[in-house]
Amino acid sequence: MVEAAGFTDFEITWRAEVFDGAPQASSAAAFGTKGINFRARKR
Amino acid sequence: MAQQQQVPSPIDVDVAVLRDAIRAEYAAVASDPSSGFHFHTGHALTRIVGYHPSWLEGIPETAVASFAGTGNPFSLGVLQPGERVVDVGSGGGIDSLIAARMVGAGGQVVGVDMTPAMLDRARRAADEMGATAVEFREGYMETLPVPDGWADVVISNGVLNLTPDKGKALGEMARVLKPTGRLQIGDITIDKPVPEAAKQEIDLWTG
Numbered sequence: 123m124v125e126a127a128g129f130t131d132f133e134i135t136w137r138a139e140v141f142d143g144a145p146q147a148s149s150a151a152a153f154g155t156k157g158i159n160f161r162a163r164k165r
Numbered sequence: 166m167a168q169q170q171q172v173p174s175p176i177d178v179d180v181a182v183l184r185d186a187i188r189a190e191y192a193a194v195a196s197d198p199s200s201g202f203h204f205h206t207g208h209a210l211t212r213i214v215g216y217h218p219s220w221l222e223g224i225p226e227t228a229v230a231s232f233a234g235t236g237n238p239f240s241l242g243v244l245q246p247g248e249r250v251v252d253v254g255s256g257g258g259i260d261s262l263i264a265a266r267m268v269g270a271g272g273q274v275v276g277v278d279m280t281p282a283m284l285d286r287a288r289r290a291a292d293e294m295g296a297t298a299v300e301f302r303e304g305y306m307e308t309l310p311v312p313d314g315w316a317d318v319v320i321s322n323g324v325l326n327l328t329p330d331k332g333k334a335l336g337e338m339a340r341v342l343k344p345t346g347r348l349q350i351g352d353i354t355i356d357k358p359v360p361e362a363a364k365q366e367i368d369l370w371t372g
Contacts, residue, residue, distance in 0.1 A: 127335035129348055137354065140213055140235050145201030149369050154356025157214060157235040157323075161242065161349050164342040 129162035176329035176364050183367055184305075187327055188280045190371045191233070195257060195282035198230040204323075206233050211259075214351065215240060220263045228290035231257030231283070234322030236351020239263060247271040248317040251341055253306050253334070254278055254324025258287030258299075264320060265291075265299040274299040275316075277309055306334040311341040318342075322351040327370065 124132045140157030141150035149155075190202075198206045205213055207230045211221060214237045221229060233256060244250060244267035252261040255276025265274045276299065278284050287301045304310040306321075306328055319338045328334045338348055363369055 123332055124335055124348075127332055128339035129335070134354075135241060136215075136236065138213070140210075140353075141204060144204050146203040148203030150203070152357070153359055155353050156356070157351065158354045159236040159238070159241055159349075159351050161347065163348065164339050164344060164346045 124160070124162050128165055130165050132160065132162040134158050134160045175332070178329050178365050178367070178370070180329065183327075183329065183370055184279060186367045186371050191256065191280045192282040194231055194233050195280065195286045198233075198257075202233070204233055204235070206231065210234065216263075220266075223266070223294065224259060224262050225290040225293040227286055227293060228258040228262055231286055232259045233257075234260070234351050235326075235353050236322055238320035238322055238349040238351050239267075241349040242318075242347060244268050244272075244318055249315060250274045250318045250320060251309065251311050251316045251338075252276040253309065253319060253321035253338060254327070255287055255301060256280075256283045256322075258283075258290045258301065260320055260322055261287065261299050261301070262290060262294055262296055264318075265296045268298065270298055272298055275311055276301040277304045277306070277311070279303065279305050307337060309337045309341050313340055314343050316341050316343065316346055318347045318349060320349050323353070325350060325352045329364075 136159040137156045246269040248268045250264045255261045255278045261276035302310045
């Protein structure tokens with residue numbers, strides 16, 4: 123999807139549990155939701 | 166307030182209703198960031214996602230307290246003096262203000278957000294900091310109020326997941342970037358597929 127939008131060199135650099143221990147329960151755990159960082163460059 | 170626009174959605178969800186729910190959620194964060202949400206906020210979150218303490222020096226508490234991102238766009242590359250930056254979904258302004266300091270007086274930062282309460286908070290924080298190279302504009306990520314080819318870098322943090330039309334939002338990010346411009350994004354991923362019916366549940370989008 124990122125490359126289809128006009129980017130190249132797409133790379134996910136980091137994944138982490140960013141919702142664990144949040145004050146309110148969420149749907150994050152049910153879907154294995156994680157925080158990520160990604161980068162790309164416009165073609 | 167930004168004009169409501171008909172945005173085609175590849176997911177069968179009412180975009181206007183979804184936007185209203187998201188606005189309400191983030192207006193609550195702007196109003197009382199420490200009241201407890203389904204995500205972490207503020208200083209605790211900056212530590213979770215790895216913000217360097219030096220980036221936060223001089224950033225007003227008004228902006229830091231309402232931080233609600235899911236990643237760290239600055240870990241993906243340092244912004245250079247003089248660069249132009251667009252912060253998509255700028256919230257209370259923390260990332261825009263960090264970016265403004267990185268690019269310096271010769272650079273420019275435009276933060277875009279659809280929640281008036283967050284825009285108020287971000288503008289207040291910019292005033293407190295005396296930041297002159299940053300401005301906050303009301304708008305949607307699917308129709309960014311930024312000219313074609315204006316930016317060297319687009320950053321965003323915990324926002325792309327909130328649109329049902331991610332292709333359109335990414336296309337807008339590409340449109341406002343110069344050729345070879347950089348995209349540096351914090352967002353979320355999921356390990357388990359979301360059932361089609363669940364994608365229409367507004368509560369799942371906001372919580």
